[in-house]
Amino acid sequence: METRLQRAAHLLDVPHLVVFTGAGMSKDSGLDTFRDADGVWSRNAPEDYASPEGFRRNPRAVWRWYLERREQILAAEPNAGHKAVAALEQLLPRVTVITQNIDGLHQRAGSRRVLELHGSVHRYKCSKNCRGVSTLTPTPELDQTEPLPCPYCGALTRPDVVWFGELLPAEVWKAAVREILACEAVLVIGTSGQVEPAASLVWYARGRGKSLVEINPAPTLINDIAEVVLPGTAAEMTPALLAALAALHAAD
Ligand code: NAD
Ligand code: ZN
Numbered sequence: 001m002e003t004r005l006q007r008a009a010h011l012l013d014v015p016h017l018v019v020f021t022g023a024g025m026s027k028d029s030g031l032d033t034f035r036d037a038d039g040v041w042s043r044n045a046p047e048d049y050a051s052p053e054g055f056r057r058n059p060r061a062v063w064r065w066y067l068e069r070r071e072q073i074l075a076a077e078p079n080a081g082h083k084a085v086a087a088l089e090q091l092l093p094r095v096t097v098i099t100q101n102i103d104g105l106h107q108r109a110g111s112r113r114v115l116e117l118h119g120s121v122h123r124y125k126c127s128k129n130c131r132g133v134s135t136l137t138p139t140p141e142l143d144q145t146e147p148l149p150c151p152y153c154g155a156l157t158r159p160d161v162v163w164f165g166e167l168l169p170a171e172v173w174k175a176a177v178r179e180i181l182a183c184e185a186v187l188v189i190g191t192s193g194q195v196e197p198a199a200s201l202v203w204y205a206r207g208r209g210k211s212l213v214e215i216n217p218a219p220t221l222i223n224d225i226a227e228v229v230l231p232g233t234a235a236e237m238t239p240a241l242l243a244a245l246a247a248l249h250a251a252d
Contacts, residue, residue, distance in 0.1 A: 014184035024190020028235035081234030082109035
């Protein structure tokens with residue numbers, strides 16, 4: 001009889017796979033999720049640190065909070081889950097990662113096609129968005145304890161991440177929708193499915209008949225529409241799934 005892992009591997013053995021990830025993907029790298037009981041929002045109010053109003057009220061506090069998060073992220077390493085996602089590229093013709101994470105760990109693990117829906121802590125931008133979406137790369141000079149002025153217009157610089165109440169970067173969103181429409185299967189890892197519009201990509205995919213497999217140690221809103229749920233962490237389940245997929249290919 002087919003095991004759950006084997007069934008998941010069969011469903012994901014497609015020409016074009018999308019891997020959709022959330023904060024749980026990086027939990028095994030020591031980075032906290034947001035909504036879990038021990039998550040970031042249990043200690044900090046989102047409206048203070050992740051909203052344009054919070055930044056206007058206290059730009060320094062927000063800037064420092066992100067500096068600290070970026071330091072934690074730079075000190076963290078991609079975990080076995082990120083590495084297994086990157087290794088899927090060796091087994092399947094096209095793999096696109098669509099992530100809600102801002103930590104850049106997928107790229108560090110070697111994934112080549114990554115769409116960052118919520119931006120990145122590794123980029124800064126002008127808080128007035130002068131010059132469209134032009135971004136700044138952090139340098140020791142910019143990494144001061146308070147935000148420096150934008151070199152073009154003098155407004156404050158800020159992390160290039162998406163805050164509550166803000167739109168997702170249009171080009172990235174369009175590319176993500178294109179990938180969802182073009183793929184045959186979606187592997188969802190470590191997201192609660194509560195953050196819109198990101199989560200709606202998973203429902204679009206299911207509505208259009210794409211296969212759906214989910215890895216998460218806890219129940220989520222996506223459980224009901226997933227064809228196979230692999231209950232476990234990203235670092236344990238993703239390598240197991242990769243091995244099942246490799247075994248499938250070896251048997252061919
Ligand atoms: P969330 O906090 O809402 O949900 C986290 C999910 O991860 C939960 O379903 C939880 O059961 C699951 N999880 C916990 N440990 C896990 C593990 N070891 N392996 C696999 N799954 C595990 O996070 P979300 O759904 O990503 O919410 C989206 C928002 O959180 C986004 O805006 C994102 O930008 C932001 N975020 C990013 C980071 C990061 O970049 N590392 C960290 C925290 C939050
Ligand atoms: Zn500017």
